[in-house]
Amino acid sequence: MVERRKPIKVDEAIIRVMEYAEAGSVQHVPIEESYGHFLGEDLVADHPVPPFDRSPYDGFAIRSTDTATAASNNPVLVEVIGEIGAGSLFEQPVGRMQAVRIMTGAQIPETCDAVVMFESVKEMDVDGKKMIRVKRRFKAGDNVSFTGEDTNQGEILAYKGTSINPGIVALLATFGYKNVPVSKKPKVGIIATGSELLEVDQEIQPGKIRNSNAYMVYAQVERAGGEPVYFGQFSDDFETCFEQVTDTLEKVDILITTGGVSVGDYDYLPDIYEKMNANVLFNKVGMRPGSVTTVAEKEGKLLFGLSGNPSACYVGFELFTRPIIRTFLHASRPISKKEIAILGADFPKPNPFDRFVRGSLSYTHGKLVATPVGLDKSSVVSSLGEANILIVLPSGTRGYKQGMEVSVILLEDQEGATLEAVVDKEGMKKGSMSHG
Numbered sequence: 001m002v003e004r005r006k007p008i009k010v011d012e013a014i015i016r017v018m019e020y021a022e023a024g025s026v027q028h029v030p031i032e033e034s035y036g037h038f039l040g041e042d043l044v045a046d047h048p049v050p051p052f053d054r055s056p057y058d059g060f061a062i063r064s065t066d067t068a069t070a071a072s073n074n075p076v077l078v079e080v081i082g083e084i085g086a087g088s089l090f091e092q093p094v095g096r097m098q099a100v101r102i103m104t105g106a107q108i109p110e111t112c113d114a115v116v117m118f119e120s121v122k123e124m125d126v127d128g129k130k131m132i133r134v135k136r137r138f139k140a141g142d143n144v145s146f147t148g149e150d151t152n153q154g155e156i157l158a159y160k161g162t163s164i165n166p167g168i169v170a171l172l173a174t175f176g177y178k179n180v181p182v183s184k185k186p187k188v189g190i191i192a193t194g195s196e197l198l199e200v201d202q203e204i205q206p207g208k209i210r211n212s213n214a215y216m217v218y219a220q221v222e223r224a225g226g227e228p229v230y231f232g233q234f235s236d237d238f239e240t241c242f243e244q245v246t247d248t249l250e251k252v253d254i255l256i257t258t259g260g261v262s263v264g265d266y267d268y269l270p271d272i273y274e275k276m277n278a279n280v281l282f283n284k285v286g287m288r289p290g291s292v293t294t295v296a297e298k299e300g301k302l303l304f305g306l307s308g309n310p311s312a313c314y315v316g317f318e319l320f321t322r323p324i325i326r327t328f329l330h331a332s333r334p335i336s337k338k339e340i341a342i343l344g345a346d347f348p349k350p351n352p353f354d355r356f357v358r359g360s361l362s363y364t365h366g367k368l369v370a371t372p373v374g375l376d377k378s379s380v381v382s383s384l385g386e387a388n389i390l391i392v393l394p395s396g397t398r399g400y401k402q403g404m405e406v407s408v409i410l411l412e413d414q415e416g417a418t419l420e421a422v423v424d425k426e427g428m429k430k431g432s433m434s435h436g
């Protein structure tokens with residue numbers, strides 16, 4: 001008799017997995033290698049930026065009071081007593097009716113309080129002295145870039161767990177991080193199972209297909225911020241797969257297998273979890289694709305039994321594995337962000353299960369439009385290249401019409417969401433749960 005599995009709701013499955021989510025340790029990498037990592041500590045400004053009042057223009061640093069009577073019909077003459085470029089200081093006192101030639105980025109001399117641009121003055125030589133003619137009044141602070149106007153000392157500029165982008169690299173450099181504290185990337189082991197699988201460089205043979213899932217998942221792990229480690233593909237043989245899974249689990253933080261989780265004669269993952277004495281969190285989720293996604297836990301480590309069907313494997317990873325990787329990386333918003341979009345095409349299939357339709361998000365007249373891509377079958381691989389969202393179509397309808405509002409999961413987003421924002425814990429307790 002075939003085993004009958006009881007499906008649980010997707011949100012319930014996410015909650016069960018997230019109960020085992022743990023943040024990893026922190027390590028240091030040279031700043032040049034920090035892009036693509038995640039901050040291991042809050043990035044706090046330990047000094048104001050800019051650290052001194054500076055000139056935003058090439059011009060003359062003046063004392064604004066000297067221009068109190070200046071007007072186009074009453075220009076004032078100010079003597080230029082020296083000059084400084086960025087990086088130099090002008091340390092002599094600047095007295096009444098005196099100015100200093102100053103370049104962009106140079107510190108404003110102590111008694112000056114405004115800058116007049118080259119273009120706004122006439123330079124002249126009067127009795128061998130360099131003078132400028134100023135034809136309008138300046139107020140204290142005019143054309144001054146003030147200490148701390150960019151950021152004040154003590155401000156948190158990016159939180160722990162933030163993905164390091166080029167802008168964050170600029171901040172890290174500003175605050176002197178030659179070595180950057182980053183979240184250690186979880187080692188995510190990948191094993192593909194299936195006697196039908198060819199290596200990627202093998203010719204097509206009768207009854208066989210190339211193993212695409214392992215490489216797809218490898219890239220998904222990288223996109224999520226983890227460190228993928230591929231342990232190879234194995235035929236559907238219980239002993240081989242059992243040994244591989246148990247050996248590999250020792251070497252990684254998280255283990256992903258693809259294939260062999262359903263109820264077929266050669267689907268050995270359920271028996272492997274049993275023999276390992278692993279705690280199976282669920283083995284059936286009320287969703288399409290990916291209903292067979294199975295997650296088990298052994299001594300705190302999670303084993304993701306993703307489906308063999310490529311689209312199901314893809315969706316299972318994004319819903320359940322990605323948040324675990326993000327939590328390991330210290331993200332405070334580890335779940336993929338959801339947005340509301342307009343459905344770009346009819347989706348006429350009735351929905352007994354919640355569907356996660358691969359789609360592409362575009363902007364049309366200021367609105368987000370979510371259009372399904374390719375064939376909506378769990379076994380297809382061809383739709384995945386174009387997908388940058390999963391369109392969430394809750395169960396219990398006779399289909400969806402173009403123009404309806406739907407919620408979409410953003411696959412390329414870095415902002416993320418908290419578990420609380422995405423799943424309805426209260427609603428689930430009452431037994432009525434919704435998506436979106």
Ligand SMILES: Nc1nc2c(c(=O)[nH]1)N[C@H]1C(S)=C(S)[C@@H](COP(=O)(O)OP(=O)(O)OC[C@H]3O[C@@H](n4cnc5c(N)ncnc54)[C@H](O)[C@@H]3O)O[C@H]1N2
Pocket residue numbers: 192193194196197209210211212213214258259260261262263264267290291292306307308309310312378379
């Ligand atoms: N009697 C039932 N049969 C099936 C059920 C069910 O509930 N009752 N569930 C179906 C669903 S839904 C799915 S999804 C699949 C899941 O199958 P498995 O996870 O056990 O995966 P396999 O049997 O190993 O393979 C399924 C399919 O995927 C292809 N595959 C496997 N590995 C790869 C890979 N690395 N790269 C590309 N393609 C791969 C494989 O050739 C099969 O075509 O079970 C249904 N059956």
Ligand code: MOO
Pocket residue numbers: 287288289290291292293307309311312378379
């Ligand atoms: O898990 Mo299967 O993908 O629902 O089709």
Ligand SMILES: [Mg+2]
Pocket residue numbers: 259260261262263264266267308
């Ligand atoms: Mg199977």
